[in-house]
Amino acid sequence: MIQPLVPRLAIIGAGLIGSSLARAAREKHLAGTLVVADADPAVCERVRQLGFADVVTQDAGEAAEGSDIVVVAVPVGASGKVAEVVGPRLKPGAILSDVGSVKGFVVEAMAPHVPAHAHLIPAHPVAGTEFSGPDAGFATLFENRWCIVTPPEGADPQAVARIVGLWRAAGANVETMSAQHHDLVLAITSHVPHLIAYNIVGTAAHLEETLTSEVIKFSAGGFRDFTRIASSDPTMWRDVFLTNRDAVLEMLGRFTEDLTALQRAIRYGDGDVLFEHFARTRAIRRSIIEQGQETAAPDFGRRAAEKPKHEDS
Amino acid sequence: MIQPLVPRLAIIGAGLIGSSLARAAREKHLAGTLVVADADPAVCERVRQLGFADVVTQDAGEAAEGSDIVVVAVPVGASGKVAEVVGPRLKPGAILSDVGSVKGFVVEAMAPHVPAHAHLIPAHPVAGTEFSGPDAGFATLFENRWCIVTPPEGADPQAVARIVGLWRAAGANVETMSAQHHDLVLAITSHVPHLIAYNIVGTAAHLEETLTSEVIKFSAGGFRDFTRIASSDPTMWRDVFLTNRDAVLEMLGRFTEDLTALQRAIRYGDGDVLFEHFARTRAIRRSIIEQGQETAAPDFGRRAAEKPKHEDS
Known part of the structure; x- marks a missing residue:
């Protein structure tokens, strides 16, 4: 049997991002044991029904216990509170990470709760939809999307490599930079x-x-x-x-x-000022399409699917 | 043989909207003769290749000659100039219309050139993509989209009905209101x-x-x-x-x-002000989806197509 990338992976918070990461981990066999925690009992129940975790619990501390990587996937404002619960339960060598859209604040809020024998390696997958909750997630959400990892100064390179490896395995391209940038x-x-x-x-x-x-x-x-x-x-x-x-x-x-x-x-x-501005912004769009972060399908593909069968030429 | 809705239909300007209307008219057999005019010889050549018009000409006046309905589909700023060329060639009872995104200005610019024996009935199909030119158009662009018709005061009801009928036949839902509104x-x-x-x-x-x-x-x-x-x-x-x-x-x-x-x-x-504002805007989104002007597919369907085959449950 192939050794999974992460023997025990805990995901705290089963919203859009957390449940998508869980689904990706499940589908790609990235975790030996996949633990999903959510403070909301109704969400836990739904995760059990959806069946994408080995262990489901309301207790973030229990989820963290014995885990190799703990990914906190809650609104940024709650990350400190979760770290306070999770930190003391981290085993030696464990990595605490997150998925928050803001990184400077997250480091400030979480770092004080991480014991010296564990690592804090924040990350931010730049992907999402406008939907929330465990039903909104899907395994391909991160494919060909960027994940930005922001290792604090002096972070352990091996710990950074493991978080980078997790996101690459989930389908993302990974970039590292400072939290401030x-x-x-x-x-x-x-x-x-x-x-x-x-x-x-x-x-x-x-x-x-x-x-x-x-x-x-x-x-x-x-x-x-x-x-x-x-x-x-x-x-x-x-x-x-x-x-x-x-x-x-x-x-x-x-x-x-x-x-x-x-x-x-x-x-x-002043029509010239307007025209010049509007013409310039087209170039940026072109670059985004060229870099594969968007398709050129018109109107977000709302109509594109119908187009070929009606096209004249 | 069934009588076509418009014996001779002229469309001036073969951009996204003009070429889409031409394609819709062609596909649904709305015109006995479909004339497309464009000032740009390269566009005319392309329209000939695409083959969605019976007559292709650079001369807007020639296109208007003998036409029952003339739809001007050029940038709003050029509509007065086109009306100046087209107006004197309109036959008795002919209807001059347009597709511009602004209506008050269009009436001001076009009305002086419309002879007393013809009608000016402006319209605006609220549909489009970010692409331009004759290749960007497609026959289903207007389907289940709104077209707003703005009859000037005292407009002939039969002429209004013909423009409403044309857009309904092209697949649009039609609403009438004043140009100012x-x-x-x-x-x-x-x-x-x-x-x-x-x-x-x-x-x-x-x-x-x-x-x-x-x-x-x-x-x-x-x-x-x-x-x-x-x-x-x-x-x-x-x-x-x-x-x-x-x-x-x-x-x-x-x-x-x-x-x-x-x-x-x-x-x-002030987190409460932000939260309250953000929660309120969700309701508007819901209304738009309920009224069929959008689908609920996440992320504009960029990922939705891949979702089912990877979904856990």
């Missing part, structure tokens, strides 16, 4: 985009009631795509903004300055 | 969303070079979805902002006020 990059690629999506959907909701119903009706003009992002888990995103405040405010400041410039061009009818 | 609704459902998508992609492009390349790399965290919208046709969108200025500035003002409130909540760590 991660938080700056994610502020612009993820946190500010989510905030402005939440914001414009909120603006539409504040309109007079008849107008709001028309916004829903005619949402295919662009608004619809924002509502998808703006339906992501509220607890997770509240925590992101509270814990990555400085980088988000910095990037939000740049966003607002740029928007003011476009607004000014609209007010004064 | 249309421009306000679209400012929030389409124009402001496009502007802020263009803007955040621009903000990312202005970062230091190494950071910009990381933004592309890690775009799956949310940014990616904005780049799709921000790769839409620059000429079309420049014209939209220049011609729907007042409504866009009004909605942009509301957006900015709301964003400032969220920014303030982040700065002062």
Whole structure:
């Protein structure tokens, strides 16, 4: 029998990310024993029904006991509390990791609870959907997506290699960087985009009631795509903004300055400024498609599937 | 033989919308003779190769001559100029229409060129992708999408009914409203969303070079979805902002006020304000899915297609 990558793997939190990692580990036989813990008894029951874990428990400490790798997959704001429970139960050489969208705060919150005989190696798989909970996960979520590992200074290289290996085995491409740099990059690629999506959907909701119903009706003009992002888990995103405040405010400041410039061009009818800006942003899209982080299918494939059978040529 | 809905239908401009309408008309046999005009000889040549028109010409006036319905499908800013060429060639009872994303301006620009013996009935199919040109179109683009018809005051009811009938036959659901109301609704459902998508992609492009390349790399965290919208046709969108200025500035003002409130909540760590806002926007998403303007497939179906075969349960 082939030795599994991780003899005992514990995943704390069975939401979208935790349950997807569990499914990937299950499907690819990455763990000798796969333990999933969730504080919510209803979630535990559902995980048992879905059957993607060997052991299911409400007790994070019990899950951590004897585990080689413990991955905390809870909203960032709860990571310190979980580490407090899990830390004392970590065996010598065990690795505590996470999947949080903010890394500086997570290190601050978790590090004090990690005993000297264990390792803290945070990670962030940059993948997801707008759905939450154990039913939302799927085994291929991380395939060809990036996972950013942020080893603290002086981290044990072997421990880093094991976390990198786990995510590669789950299908992800792995990059390492500092927690601080991660938080700056994610502020612009993820946190500010989510905030402005939440914001414009909120603006539409504040309109007079008849107008709001028309916004829903005619949402295919662009608004619809924002509502998808703006339906992501509220607890997770509240925590992101509270814990990555400085980088988000910095990037939000740049966003607002740029928007003011476009607004000014609209007010004064400066078509050249608008055209030049709009033409430039196309190049960035092209790069993303070239790097395989997106397909070129129009309209997110909503129509693409129907296209070939109706095409003229 | 069944009488076609429109004996002679002319479409001026063979971009995404014009070529999709032509393909729909062809597939559903809506026109006795289908004439497509485009000022660009290369586009005309391509339309001939694709073979979805009976007559292809560079001359919009020639296309209009003898046509029962003439649909102008060019960037909004060019609609007046096209009307100037087409207007004098319209036969008695002919209907001039368009597909522009802004309606007040279009009426102003086109109406002076429409002779008394013809009708101006503007329309706006709320559908599209981020691609442009005759190859981007497809016959099902309008299916189950809304088309908003904005008859000017005192418009001939029979002429309105013919334009409504044409879009219904092309697969769209039709709603009528005033041009002014249309421009306000679209400012929030389409124009402001496009502007802020263009803007955040621009903000990312202005970062230091190494950071910009990381933004592309890690775009799956949310940014990616904005780049799709921000790769839409620059000429079309420049014209939209220049011609729907007042409504866009009004909605942009509301957006900015709301964003400032969220920014303030982040700065002062007010988690309740953030959570409440984020939870509320989920409801709007639900309404859009319930009304059939979107599917609930996660991640725009990027992964959904792979999901079933890997699912645990």
